[in-house]
Amino acid sequence: MILEERPDGAGAGEESPRLQGCDSLMQMQCGQLQSRRARIHQQIDKELQMRTGAENLYRATSNNRVRETVALELSYVNSNLQLLKEELEELSGGVDPGQHGSEAVTVPMIPLGLKETKELDWSTPLKELISVHFGEDGASYEAEIRELEALRQAMRTPSRNEAGLELLTAYYNQLCFLDARFLTPARSLGLFFHWYDSLTGVPAQQRALAFEKGSVLFNIGALHTQIGARQNRSCAEGAHRAVEAFQRAAGTFSLLRENFSHAPSPDMSPASLCALEQLMMAQAQECVFEGLSPPASMAPQDCLAQLRLAQEAAQVAAEYRLVHQTMAQPPVHDYMPVSWTALVHVKAEYFRSLAHYHVAMALCDGSPATEGELPTHEQVFLQPPTSCKPQGPVLPQEREERRQLGKAHLKRAILGQEEALRLHALCRVLREVDLLRAVVAQTLQRSLAKYAELDREDDFCETAEAPDIQPKTHQKPEARTPRLSQGKGPDIFHRLGPLSVFSAKNRWRLVGPIHLTRGEGGFGLTLRGDSPVLIAAVIPGSQAAAAGLKEGDYIVSVNGQPCRWWRHAEVVAELKAAGEAGASLQVVSVLPSSRLPTLGDRRPALLGPRGLLSSQREHGCKTPASTWASPRPLLSWSRKAQQGKPGGCSQPRAPVKPALPSSSKCPGWL
Incomplete structure (x- = not known):
């Protein structure tokens, strides 16, 4: 660029006032961003100090009422930490939490927070085991131990993307190698693995390596939920990626529920994992609905498309009703966040009302169905609960009858949307989520406007009760197992030799x-x-x-x-x-082998392809049944x-x- 001489005789090296203004604005924005980061870090440090004090009190007291109070405080601290870390992640990624990437307004999703853990020293037990059992100098494996510790330290704060998933998967695979090489039914590493509950924030610890593996697997599922919630679902591609992420999350929780038992923390109990799996499948179904053609770009006369949207919305509502029933029952109700239960209830009412709205649009603005299309259109409806037998066609063909039935569906849509707003206002946390209220309120305004358009002064006929909508979807989400092989690398301790010979089992x-x-x-x-x-x-x-x-x-x-x-x-x-x-x-x-596994062994072990413990299968033994129940059983692989x-x-x-x-x-x- 050629700099021209300015009339005032200023040097060519000086910047123009316009460029100086741009630099000043950029510096001001960077300064504001740094100030926000510093403020968030201060709040995180404050919450961590509160959690440390509450954790010490939780472990020191034996009073049940005090423990319940401290557990409640830990849940609040845990929730605040998750929100602060998400906000910090958005700032680090260059996304302003107050801005949205598209003009379309979408209903917020429920991302699951990651379990947190403390630092762990692998050096002493691994060196001792390598020296005693493998007959090698444990100090010569310093590099391998440092690599394992660095991998664990990195997986504590993974990025919210595919790279973070690969990091968690790589560490999980190394844990499987450690399990196969260093552990036997009669021997553990002697380490305490500390993890905080994702839902309640209550600390838990165990010596079992299976607890570490299960917690990492839980974080893989939780990270999938965060990736799905961050997608731009206003476009078909973003909705498809969100569906894939929530399906992977559901598959991860299903895998964890089927293969781990005796979880010491509530978030990994079978009841919680079942509820989380249902929640992720419902959110995947919601993303399927959002991936369809937006109603704004759809021709109002397309009756069949409107009816299909109505059935998709009814399917989403049915999924969320099942999730709400699960969350409202103990023991899930005791440790599931209240805001989650309220949000699921709001979504169930909202999507049920949305189904009636689309049916009303099909009846009032769509053209009457032909004789061949009539059976297909009538399959959308369910008969009212009071009627025992169908009284003629459910879908009327006369224009006035269609207007009356459409008005009845709009009435149910308005009542459902008002109920969703009422439920939204009851929860203190949801009142702060303006985006959710904006979505429901926007839909309510459309319904009221359409109802006012259909209403007439001389309409003295009582509006009939609108039938329910038959749930149906063109794409039923299925739980998908996580891609654990994508982060599979070489065994860090491969220098010890092949696992077929050089393991603690031999x-x-x-x-x-x-x-x-x-x-x-x-x-x-x-x-x-x-x-x-x-x-x-x-x-x-x-x-x-x-x-x-x-x-x-x-x-x-x-x-x-x-x-x-x-x-x-x-x-x-x-x-x-x-x-x-x-x-x-x-x-x-x-x-x-000096001894075979005994009936009292309850140590975690790696499952073989037939479900038997590999060490027992090598000796031709069947899986022993436990003859006693520990008061605090270890988390272990399901047998x-x-x-x-x-x-x-x-x-x-x-x-x-x-x-x-x-x-x-x-x-x-x-």
């Missing part, structure tokens, strides 16, 4: 180094399998037998090179390249058989290699 002895030379007939052994390679057979009297190698040993080192993850061909090539000088080997001999059930829990596990692979891997004697 015992082994390290032998070597053994110097193996080639005789006239070769080494005198045959190898099979991959990662690690198995000594399948040893010829009696051969060089391998003289060196002390035995059938069933696994080769873990060749000439000083670790080969636990080598393939069969790589080990064979290394031995053949040794020549007459021979090779130096290290092997491990798997020892028989119900999942065989043949679609959408079951798919746990990431390292592939278990069979002891003797197929003979195609056998190259012959070496």
